[in-house]
Amino acid sequence: MRGNVCIRFSQSGTSKWSRRSGWNETRMSKLSEEASRDRRTSILRQVVFGLIVGASKFEVGMVIGWSAILPKIQADNTTGIVITEDDVTWLVASPSIAGLVVTLATGPLMEFVGPSRLLFIMYLPIALLWLVQAFTPYLSVLYLARYGASGLYMVLGSLPATLISELSEAKTRGFLLGFEEVIVAVGQMAVYVMADLLPWTLATALCAAPFVFLFGFAYFLPESPYWLVRKGREEDASKALKRLRGLEADVKDELEEIVRAIKGRKQTTIKDQLRQFVHPYHYRPVILLALIFTLRELGGQYVLFTYTVYLFRRAGVDLDAFICTILVGVMRVVFTTLGCVVVDRLGRRPLIITTSLVCGVAEAVGAVFLLVDVPGASWVPLAAVLLFVSSYGFGLGPIPWALLGELLPTPIRFIGSSICIFSFSLTQFVVSYLFPLLMDYAGVGVAFLVFSAAHGILGLVLWAFLPETRGQSLSDLQDCFTPVERMKEQVQLRNYKKSDDS
Numbered sequence: 001m002r003g004n005v006c007i008r009f010s011q012s013g014t015s016k017w018s019r020r021s022g023w024n025e026t027r028m029s030k031l032s033e034e035a036s037r038d039r040r041t042s043i044l045r046q047v048v049f050g051l052i053v054g055a056s057k058f059e060v061g062m063v064i065g066w067s068a069i070l071p072k073i074q075a076d077n078t079t080g081i082v083i084t085e086d087d088v089t090w091l092v093a094s095p096s097i098a099g100l101v102v103t104l105a106t107g108p109l110m111e112f113v114g115p116s117r118l119l120f121i122m123y124l125p126i127a128l129l130w131l132v133q134a135f136t137p138y139l140s141v142l143y144l145a146r147y148g149a150s151g152l153y154m155v156l157g158s159l160p161a162t163l164i165s166e167l168s169e170a171k172t173r174g175f176l177l178g179f180e181e182v183i184v185a186v187g188q189m190a191v192y193v194m195a196d197l198l199p200w201t202l203a204t205a206l207c208a209a210p211f212v213f214l215f216g217f218a219y220f221l222p223e224s225p226y227w228l229v230r231k232g233r234e235e236d237a238s239k240a241l242k243r244l245r246g247l248e249a250d251v252k253d254e255l256e257e258i259v260r261a262i263k264g265r266k267q268t269t270i271k272d273q274l275r276q277f278v279h280p281y282h283y284r285p286v287i288l289l290a291l292i293f294t295l296r297e298l299g300g301q302y303v304l305f306t307y308t309v310y311l312f313r314r315a316g317v318d319l320d321a322f323i324c325t326i327l328v329g330v331m332r333v334v335f336t337t338l339g340c341v342v343v344d345r346l347g348r349r350p351l352i353i354t355t356s357l358v359c360g361v362a363e364a365v366g367a368v369f370l371l372v373d374v375p376g377a378s379w380v381p382l383a384a385v386l387l388f389v390s391s392y393g394f395g396l397g398p399i400p401w402a403l404l405g406e407l408l409p410t411p412i413r414f415i416g417s418s419i420c421i422f423s424f425s426l427t428q429f430v431v432s433y434l435f436p437l438l439m440d441y442a443g444v445g446v447a448f449l450v451f452s453a454a455h456g457i458l459g460l461v462l463w464a465f466l467p468e469t470r471g472q473s474l475s476d477l478q479d480c481f482t483p484v485e486r487m488k489e490q491v492q493l494r495n496y497k498k499s500d501d502s
Contacts, residue, residue, distance in 0.1 A: 061187025
């Protein structure tokens with residue numbers, strides 16, 4: 001009897017335990033599904049907002065690609081606008097000249113207005129300037145509109161990367177920062193195609209279309225939580241994080257990390273940020289990024305994309321110059337898209353070093369064949385340019401902009417980005433202004449050799465000084481140029497504060 005009772009009791013207990021265990025497993029499964037769903041929602045929100053920000057780079061691609069329209073304006077005798085060779089030089093150089101004026105003010109402007117709000121209010125002026133360029137009968141007004149559009153183009157050099165870095169998490173940041181350069185490539189190719197197929201006025205006017213739509217979408221962008229914390233609006237920063245991560249997401253820890261990163265280093269005003277430049281772990285990444293942008297521009301990427309039609313005509317390529325230009329646009333779109341997909345798998349450092357060296361080799365090969373003038377080898381310069389464009393799009397083009405958002409420490413991000421883009425603009429102006437003279441007096445081959453040497457030096461600088469940023473939070477990256485001793489002190493201080501709070 002007792003044995004039977006014990007057995008029945010045991011069976012009953014086992015049954016209850018089994019039911020409870022099954023209920024727990026079901027409950028855990030539901031919780032896991034909810035967590036997974038919340039995570040997907042968070043990623044989707046970040047991607048949507050990141051795409052809206054990244055789409056602003058249409059302006060960059062279109063400003064660069066619009067130079068392909070200049071030969072059609074020169075050939076058009078119906079508008080009354082006469083474009084000389086000197087005009088071509090100054091119109092092509094407009095982004096860099098405008099950049100020298102606006103870039104140093106971009107960081108303070110972002111800090112004063114807020115990066116999301118600044119992006120929103122820029123879209124309609126961009127569209128208006130394209131329409132003015134399309135329909136003005138006066139060369140002077142064309143100049144003003146072109147330089148105005150170029151000034152906004154230079155503001156969009158650093159703003160999207162900075163904003164995306166502050167809106168997204170490490171898992172989505174690499175893709176979204178790479179997407180920016182895809183948009184640049186698409187905008188550039190679109191202008192190349194329109195320059196070949198459409199009247200120049202219509203092609204220019206159509207450049208305004210994307211920004212009318214983006215103006216509506218940008219209204220819904222959340223403001224940067226980092227900027228809101230700097231302004232003392234922590235409650236608004238919490239709301240912005242919830243819009244980014246999901247309305248039910250717990251953003252308390254992330255907000256505390258942002259507050260600690262900003263207020264712990266006294267960076268609530270522009271003056272506070274300027275004072276931070278005395279620290280080596282703040283000015284070192286600025287110097288490195290400024291050097292990367294300078295050497296990349298000395299590598300000739302801007303003139304290769306803006307003087308494309310003139311370049312292929314001068315090199316004596318058998319194919320039509322406009323067809324070659326469209327091929328350049330297609331190759332850039334394809335390989336920039338591939339680079340955007342693989343950048344988080346391969347890492348920023350190996351990808352940018354490799355593509356920098358490949359760009360240098362491609363230019364060197366093109367230079368040799370242009371200087372030696374091998375019979376029947378007119379296709380080699382075209383192949384060299386296409387190899388350069390493919391490698392540039394795969395890594396060297398997008399990654400410096402990603403690093404601009406990742407490597408610059410939070411305390412000096414806006415000011416540091418202005419300094420980097422100023423060096424970029426200055427170098428771009430020098431190269432774009434001197435390139436026609438170099439072609440006239442030394443030839444395209446010599447120009448390619450100079451560009452190749454710059455890429456070789458860039459590869460060495462990257463190999464020696466560039467850290468890997470893949471998969472790291474902005475808080476971690478903020479200390480990647482900090483000496484080991486100081487990092488230990490910071491960790492001890494944080495642990496002490498946590499234990500003190502508990």
